[in-house]
Amino acid sequence: MYTMNDWNQLLLEVKDGLTFAQRLPPSITYSVKNDGVPIAGSEKTVYRRLNVLESIGLANFRDGRFQINRAAHQPHFLFQKLLPSLVALKNARQFGKLYSNSDVNLSRRILNEKFLITLDYAAWELTRYQTPLDLYLYVEDIETTVKLLKKNNFSEGKKGHVILLPKIGDFSNEIERVYLDCIAKGGRNTMDAIAIEILHGNKLSAKGQFPIEYVLKVQEDIPKEQMMIEAAGS
Amino acid sequence: MKPLVREAALVTKDLGQVVFIGSIARYFHTKDYRESQDLDFVMATPLTEEELFEKGYRKFNENRKEVWRTPRGIKIDMYTSDVGGISSETLIKTAKQFDADKKGNKLSVMSLECLVISKHRAQRDQDIADLKMIAHRKLGEIDWNLIREISGDETEYKSIKIDMEFLAKS
Numbered sequence: 001m002y003t004m005n006d007w008n009q010l011l012l013e014v015k016d017g018l019t020f021a022q023r024l025p026p027s028i029t030y031s032v033k034n035d036g037v038p039i040a041g042s043e044k045t046v047y048r049r050l051n052v053l054e055s056i057g058l059a060n061f062r063d064g065r066f067q068i069n070r071a072a073h074q075p076h077f078l079f080q081k082l083l084p085s086l087v088a089l090k091n092a093r094q095f096g097k098l099y100s101n102s103d104v105n106l107s108r109r110i111l112n113e114k115f116l117i118t119l120d121y122a123a124w125e126l127t128r129y130q131t132p133l134d135l136y137l138y139v140e141d142i143e144t145t146v147k148l149l150k151k152n153n154f155s156e157g158k159k160g161h162v163i164l165l166p167k168i169g170d171f172s173n174e175i176e177r178v179y180l181d182c183i184a185k186g187g188r189n190t191m192d193a194i195a196i197e198i199l200h201g202n203k204l205s206a207k208g209q210f211p212i213e214y215v216l217k218v219q220e221d222i223p224k225e226q227m228m229i230e231a232a233g234s
Numbered sequence: 235m236k237p238l239v240r241e242a243a244l245v246t247k248d249l250g251q252v253v254f255i256g257s258i259a260r261y262f263h264t265k266d267y268r269e270s271q272d273l274d275f276v277m278a279t280p281l282t283e284e285e286l287f288e289k290g291y292r293k294f295n296e297n298r299k300e301v302w303r304t305p306r307g308i309k310i311d312m313y314t315s316d317v318g319g320i321s322s323e324t325l326i327k328t329a330k331q332f333d334a335d336k337k338g339n340k341l342s343v344m345s346l347e348c349l350v351i352s353k354h355r356a357q358r359d360q361d362i363a364d365l366k367m368i369a370h371r372k373l374g375e376i377d378w379n380l381i382r383e384i385s386g387d388e389t390e391y392k393s394i395k396i397d398m399e400f401l402a403k404s
Contacts (some may be wrong), residue, residue, distance in 0.1 A: 028362055
């Protein structure tokens with residue numbers, strides 16, 4: 001169980017790593033020597049920063065190269081709220097049985113709705129923007145849930161479409177939690193976060209920062225009907 | 235059949251030779267379907283607005299922008315010159331055919347190599363996620379000589395190779 005003090009302490013620990021990440025120019029991967037050292041000062045410091053970022057899923061590194069999750073570019077004020085999502089995603093466990101869409105339906109039946117859905121499927125429910133692929137589930141007791149899935153012939157690995165997350169942090173505003181999870185996950189989920197902000201912005205207490213071209217693209221591609229439904233409901 | 239693939243097959247029937255890029259290309263090359271509901275394609279022979287209207291395609295003004303929709307209401311983006319710095323001639327010449335359904339209908343889709351180059355150039359969050367997926371599943375199938383030829387830039391070619399090899403292991 002994390003307390004507010006734990007989150008504040010973690011935020012202090014990752015602060016220098018975030019500053020380092022934010023000073024890097026946009027790129028897909030970076031060289032420790034050519035890109036990292038000029039910013040951090042030494043290879044040792046680069047690896048110290050990367051280790052901290054890696055511990056919350058914001059970096060991965062190997063053989064003198066590294067990659068940064070672009071969630072690291074979010075403003076500092078948002079990180080207090082993003083940390084629980086990042087830590088939960090870092091501790092995610094992935095399962096599959098037939099490795100198709102049927103795994104999603106089967107796992108929902110097996111787990112008997114004792115979960116909270118986030119990311120792909122939750123964003124789809126909220127926005128109808130991108131068709132969902134992976135089923136991300138927050139569960140109270142991850143070990144019991146793992147046993148139940150394994151008992152039903154699900155295997156743990158890296159390719160499954162069913163992903164269990166430990167229920168860490170605040171879930172009082174479910175839309176906001178899905179939004180923060182989407183920012184923390186990055187990649188295609190960044191576009192889900194933008195779609196949620198466009199359609200449900202009035203339910204969010206804190207908002208991320210996104211490149212304007214991403215926002216325009218999502219605005220253009222959100223189904224017209226969805227925009228009208230939300231406008232009528234607000 | 236996925237609804238967007240069905241729509242792509244109908245667009246091909248309506249408009250003749252078109253090469254799908256964007257979500258359809260990503261789907262056929264990775265078999266992962268996580269997409270917004272629009273279609274992007276390159277037209278070998280551009281049609282006039284009048285010809286498009288005759289085929290039931292409609293133009294709307296949405297959010298102060300001109301948007302084209304198919305007769306079924308799906309949003310489309312039609313490209314006639316280049317995509318991410320890759321000429322339409324190259325996109326068409328290197329395109330691959332995929333089965334749209336079990337009845338023998340085919341779709342023309344941008345090549346894996348053009349997809350990699352265009353996503354590497356765009357470098358938006360979703361492009362990086364897509365490159366990672368391609369690296370995991372298709373690294374061994376990429377024709378690196380073709381990447382070098384289409385790119386025409388040795389530095390870019392090397393950068394794509396380094397990034398894809400890193401992403402494949404991450």
